[in-house]
Amino acid sequence: xxxxxxxxxxxxxxxxxxxxxxxxxxxxxxxxALDELGITEKAIMVGSVGCSTLxxxxxxxxxxxxxHGRAPAIMSAIKLxxxxxxxxxxxxxxxxLSIGIAELIHAANRxxxxxxxxxxxxxxxxxxxxxAPTTPEGMKTTTTPFGRDIKQMGPPLDVCKVLSAFPQISYxxxxxxxxxxxxxxxxIMYSSKEAMxxxxxxxxxxKTQLMGGFSFVEFIGTCNVNWKMTILDSKxxxxxxxxxxxxxxxxxxxxxxxxx
Amino acid sequence: xxAKAIAEAAVSSGLEAYFGYPITPSSExxxxxxxxxxxxxxxxxxxxxxxxxxxxxVNMLFGAGAAGYVSMTATSGPGLSLMAEGISYxxxxxxxxxIIDVNRGGPGLGNVAPEQSDISFVLNSxxxxxxxxxxxxPHTVQESMEHVHKGFExxxxxxTPVILLTDAxxxxxxxxxxxxxxxxxxxxxxxxxxxxxxxxxxxxNSIYLDPPELKAxxxxxxxxxxxxxxxxxxxxxxxxxxLDVLYIAIGISARISKEAVLRLRENGVKAGLFxxxxxxxLDKDNLLKYSSRAEKIVSVEMxxxxxxxxxxxxxxxxxDVLPYLGGYIPDVEEVAEAWx
Ligand SMILES: Cc1ncc(C[n+]2csc(CCOP(=O)(O)OP(=O)(O)O)c2C)c(N)n1
Ligand code: SF4
Ligand SMILES: [Mg+2]
Numbered sequence: 001x002x003x004x005x006x007x008x009x010x011x012x013x014x015x016x017x018x019x020x021x022x023x024x025x026x027x028x029x030x031x032x033a034l035d036e037l038g039i040t041e042k043a044i045m046v047g048s049v050g051c052s053t054l055x056x057x058x059x060x061x062x063x064x065x066x067x068h069g070r071a072p073a074i075m076s077a078i079k080l081x082x083x084x085x086x087x088x089x090x091x092x093x094x095x096x097l098s099i100g101i102a103e104l105i106h107a108a109n110r111x112x113x114x115x116x117x118x119x120x121x122x123x124x125x126x127x128x129x130x131x132a133p134t135t136p137e138g139m140k141t142t143t144t145p146f147g148r149d150i151k152q153m154g155p156p157l158d159v160c161k162v163l164s165a166f167p168q169i170s171y172x173x174x175x176x177x178x179x180x181x182x183x184x185x186x187x188i189m190y191s192s193k194e195a196m197x198x199x200x201x202x203x204x205x206x207k208t209q210l211m212g213g214f215s216f217v218e219f220i221g222t223c224n225v226n227w228k229m230t231i232l233d234s235k236x237x238x239x240x241x242x243x244x245x246x247x248x249x250x251x252x253x254x255x256x257x258x259x260x
Numbered sequence: 261x262x263a264k265a266i267a268e269a270a271v272s273s274g275l276e277a278y279f280g281y282p283i284t285p286s287s288e289x290x291x292x293x294x295x296x297x298x299x300x301x302x303x304x305x306x307x308x309x310x311x312x313x314x315x316x317x318v319n320m321l322f323g324a325g326a327a328g329y330v331s332m333t334a335t336s337g338p339g340l341s342l343m344a345e346g347i348s349y350x351x352x353x354x355x356x357x358x359i360i361d362v363n364r365g366g367p368g369l370g371n372v373a374p375e376q377s378d379i380s381f382v383l384n385s386x387x388x389x390x391x392x393x394x395x396x397x398p399h400t401v402q403e404s405m406e407h408v409h410k411g412f413e414x415x416x417x418x419x420t421p422v423i424l425l426t427d428a429x430x431x432x433x434x435x436x437x438x439x440x441x442x443x444x445x446x447x448x449x450x451x452x453x454x455x456x457x458x459x460x461x462x463x464x465n466s467i468y469l470d471p472p473e474l475k476a477x478x479x480x481x482x483x484x485x486x487x488x489x490x491x492x493x494x495x496x497x498x499x500x501x502x503l504d505v506l507y508i509a510i511g512i513s514a515r516i517s518k519e520a521v522l523r524l525r526e527n528g529v530k531a532g533l534f535x536x537x538x539x540x541x542l543d544k545d546n547l548l549k550y551s552s553r554a555e556k557i558v559s560v561e562m563x564x565x566x567x568x569x570x571x572x573x574x575x576x577x578x579x580d581v582l583p584y585l586g587g588y589i590p591d592v593e594e595v596a597e598a599w600x
Contacts (some may be wrong), residue, residue: 042455046323052469062453064326065351065463070319073311077323077331078453080307085455104321106312149384 008032008040013058019111020231022177022221023051025195026090026202027058033202034061034086037210041227044078046071048100050092051125051223069100072107075114086209086254088115093134094124097157098174108214109169115205115215118159119177120246121223133157136245140194141226159218160251170213172252175201177219178238188232197248204257211255220246262401262431265439266360267292271299272441273412275383277307277331279320282371285428287394288363289334289577293324304444314339318346318359323594325355325421326464328452329411330445332358337366337378339388348387352466352477356415358408360424362431363562365587373587374428376511377563383540383570384422389477392485393421395540397510401435403537409443416447418488425539429512429589433539451521485541494543497508499532499550505599506554507533508571508579513560513590529599544574551575558582558598560590 009031015024015066034040043061047053050237056063066074071089079087096118097105107114123141124130130143134156138147160174177198181188187218197217205215224234250258269276272321278297280290306329307392311317317333324331325401335343340361350357363378365371385391387488392415398404404426411422424450453462468474498521499506505524514535524531534550536542551571556581559568565581572579582598584590 040456044327044453044455056463056465060456060461062455062462064323064355064453065349065353065467066319066322067345069314070346073316073319073325074326076309077279077320078278078327079309080309081324081327081329082454102312103316106316117470224441 001213008034008043009061010060012034015058016054017051018225019053020222020224020232020234022219023119026117026177026198026221027055028218029199029202030090030117032087032199036203037206039086039206039210042084043088046075046078046087046089048089048091048095050095052090052119053126055090062095064122069095069098070103072100072103072114072116073097076107076110079112079114079163083213086206086211088117088118088206090093090117092125093118093120093122094132097133097159105166107165108169108216109166110215111170113209113212115209117202117205118218119221120219121221122156122242123223123226125223125226129223156245157260158246160249166246168214168218169252170211170254171205171208171257173201173205173214173258174220174246174248175217175247176238176243177221178235180234180239181232182194189199190235208234208255213254218246220248261288262404262433262435263288264292265401265405265437266334266408266431267296268407268441271302271305271441272439272443273295273409274304274330274444274446275332276304276329277311277324278310279317279331280333281311281314281335283336283339285374285431286334286336287363288338288361288431289360289362292473297502309404309536314342315346318343318542321357321359322350323348323353323358325350326353326453328447328449328454330416330447331355332360334360334362336362336364337370339379340378344387346387348391349466350421351391351393351586352389353464354419354588355464356421358411358415358422358424360426363425363427367545369377371587372428374512374589375562375587376513378425378568379539379561379563379566380569383427386423392540393423394418394488395423395425395538396432397425397536397539399511401430401433401515403435404430405437405439406452409445414491416445418484420488425511427511433448438467489541491538492541492543493537494546495535495537496546496550497533498525499553501530501553503532503554504530504557505532505558506508506551506565507531507558507560509533509560509593510536510567513562516590516592517560517595519592523592523596524599530597542570542574547571551577556599560595560598562589
């Protein structure tokens with residue numbers, strides 16, 4: 001079988017993400033999409049702070065490391081000055097929705113043609129599994145040892161609902177990136193639908209940017225290490241609980257890229 | 261007006277992007293720049309944007325600097341506090357930009373009258389981790405214009421944030437100036453993150469997870485600081501002989517102190533004024549030279565004695581402080597009296 005090399009992905013690059021984490025999968029999809037669209041040479045990635053920080057070691061594109069939560073501000077400036085380039089970031093849910101929600105909202109409201117890929121694992125992964133604004137009710141984390149109490153902390157923050165309020169966003173979508181476990185008689189297999197959906201969302205978000213629109217995709221993924229689950233249980237959790245809190249769906253597609 | 265002069269100087273010097281959040285007493289700079297945006301005379305002025313906060317401003321400056329564009333903002337103390345994080349990142353990853361800090365009364369919300377109370381903040385690590393931006397301190401409107409131009413050049417020559425530290429008085433002052441536009445700075449930016457463009461990758465980064473790597477980067481920055489130290493500049497006004505008193509002041513305090521020096525000279529008192537033009541790096545050689553000739557050193561400043569701290573540290577001598585707090589401006593008579 002011929003192995004295709006993606007120019008945006010370092011040859012033989014091995015990610016250092018925890019086994020079972022889909023952060024690496026997202027990186028691969030982004031790299032593949034950049035190459036498929038032929039925009040690797042003009043891509044600029046702005047790194048966030050969280051587990052996706054290390055992305056710069058695996059994606060072979062220009063890179064600026066932002067402070068925690070501030071990537072959309074940096075992306076906005078670069079894009080306004082370099083209009084023909086493709087500017088994107090991979091933010092965590094804590095980065096984008098806790099410390100950085102102001103920067104995200106204002107970039108989105110201005111409709112600057114940039115792309116945010118947000119990996120929502122419902123916790124602060126990199127810092128050891130503390131609660132995030134996205135943590136589901138009752139989920140135990142290192143800062144909610146008795147489970148998230150929504151009376152005090154409010155319900156999990158739904159970014160697609162928040163961003164739906166902004167008319168200048170052109171592409172807004174939530175997908176599940178975690179493959180669904182399928183139980184057969186003697187073994188467990190994983191569905192490939194999530195990977196296909198996620199790749200399509202990455203591709204269409206970038207296409208939207210090329211057409212002049214702001215795009216945002218939320219990927220529901222796991223953090224088995226900090227959820228203190230086995231890899232299999234974490235994947236089950238996403239499909240049993242995660243999708244109920246965060247139902248996948250297309251919230252905005254101004255240019256109709258998903259239909260094509 | 262100072263603000264208008266700064267705006268003219270910035271745009272004619274090659275400003276490509278302005279990002280700002282209004283705050284008194286700096287807003288007139290942003291307003292004056294906004295009217296120059298889109299003028300055919302200045303085709304290089306690509307982006308003018310009112311940000312949603314100073315956090316956004318500084319990160320936009322960081323983005324513009326990382327992409328190799330000449331960018332600036334104007335703010336005041338409360339805004340500068342919010343920018344400290346971004347300045348630390350930009351310093352560490354060597355992204356150039358210019359911030360004009362129009363010092364107002366602090367701490368807290370303070371007031372909007374002129375003070376010089378951000379000196380310690382900008383000198384003693386402007387952000388976490390040990391941050392040393394270049395700091396310029398003009399004392400006239402003319403010099404403010406020159407410092408904007410110089411600020412852009414220094415930012416790109418040394419790839420570092422530059423702070424132009426000034427105060428509400430100079431920025432709101434009317435003065436005659438001489439300026440020859442266009443006066444463009446054209447930095448070479450082959451390091452900038454503008455896309456690989458079939459060549460090498462550009463990485464603007466401040467993360468070094470392994471201690472040896474971070475150590476090496478910090479040492480590299482310290483080595484660069486040795487080069488930056490060579491640009492230290494100062495003025496010594498009437499400092500040619502042994503002095504009864506050497507005044508030390510920056511900005512508007514320096515301008516007023518010059519008057520006091522002239523009055524004392526009329527009365528036969530041998531007075532001089534040492535004025536740092538670059539506050540960081542500070543011109544230590546000349547400071548030591550002139551202070552060693554003086555009987556007495558008096559620091560005139562619109563704060564509790566922040567500049568004096570720095571002067572005492574370098575000269576290892578006692579320095580009298582003539583402090584003006586809360587928005588009061590040095591009085592020529594009082595300054596002259598202080599020599600005794
Ligand atoms: C100003 C600041 N505050 C706190 C931190 C510590 N910190 C680093 S990553 C992180 C949370 C990351 O969570 P998320 O964005 O969800 O990313 P994940 O690791 O889960 O993918 C925090 C709080 C920091 N680096 N900077
Ligand atoms: S800590 Fe969680 S999010 Fe981070 S790499 Fe490990 S599993 Fe993935
Ligand atoms: Mg997270």
